[in-house]
Amino acid sequence: MVKSQCREKVGLKKGPWTPEEDQKLLAYIEEHGHGSWRALPAKAGLQRCGKSCRLRWTNYLRPDIKRGKFNLQEEQSIIQLHALLGNRWSAIATHLPKRTDNEIKNYWNTHLKKRLDKMGIDPVTHKPKADSFGSGSGHSKGAANLSHMAQWESARLEAEARLVRESKLIVPNPPKNLLGSAASAPLVSNEGSTAAPTARPQCLDVLKAWQGVVFSMFSVGRSDSLESPTSTLNFSENALAIPLNGAHKQYSTTRIAFATNNAACIGGTTASEFDRGNRLGCIEKLEETARVKRDLDSSMGIHDIIPYASDHNAWFADSPANIENAPGGDIIGLSEILGSNSQEHNPFCSGENINESYDGNLEENRDYWNSLLNLVGASPTGSAVFLIIYTIATRIVPLL
């Protein structure tokens, strides 16, 4: 085993950094980039090991770091991403602009984990501790498949993230609003330099993971459905055969078609395609996707299908009655499927009331899952896609 760098030399300083040390490190990196971390301390005149310098830079000094309290949306993102990715903090951090993996990890351990625990939800599995919510063989099977595919997608996500890091690719002026947030997580240049934030390619996002899960759930029962973590775009006819409430089938089918269209880029563009210089093509696909989405929005009213899809906070802010009464609000029996969206016990919407009111019943668990659903609403396209994924995964598939 390789010795820890910091243990090789005695006499190197440890512990908290002083402002003088910070200044030295900052000044050196701004002028020269970090280059080899191992060689940096000597060049910068620091009595620290390279590893310590790297940590200080990446977790504290980097200019593109946002510090301070996590907002509601960030909290929800962390929970959702943790449910999908587990303790892969670096992967989670790539989806939270300007937050470091260390900061997210700390926040999870000190706040969110405890909060979920108090809700009666296992912070590791993200399932209710008593598992009453997921009882029943059908649902368990669907959940197992979802979990299985999440693992595959997770692995793929990680590999693609690595590829992207290595490719150092930069997409100049990424098209805005295609996937919700053009100013997504920056990549810190491996070159060190001044580490100006660069745009992360939008095609490699957690949405792709959702898309992967969509595919997996639509392919439940197919022997080939779990073969490859890179499986994409093989939408089966099953996707359109899922029983939907008659009159609304057209809308829902169209919505799924949109998801498929979205997948054409999000899921269908692999990291290797990026590496083959297909980035512009990907952007074109995204633009096309955005155009199709706009068309759909204007012609059929996307928000009729997925109420408040573009305003994820409004999802919970509104009353169940309003959702029921919203035009098309009963599309695919959404309100029936999800149950009432009671806000009063929702810990994510009601601030700190979790400590006051939680008694471990199903209501809170449902709200928790609704919160997870809601989270993806941070991305207007992702919300709708995920909503359908989740609805099918948890409510429809078990009935098949």
Added chain:
DNA sequence: AAAGGCTCCAACCGCGCATGA
């Protein structure tokens, strides 16, 4: 006011992976 407990988070440690000689 003081002591003890608790919370939070920056920093450290150990491990595994990638890469190059």
Added chain:
DNA sequence: CTCATGCGCGGTTGGAGCCTT
């Protein structure tokens, strides 16, 4: 193929500050 090296990741720790008794 093997080994040394560098780096990144996730888990853990230490201590400062806050809270409670």
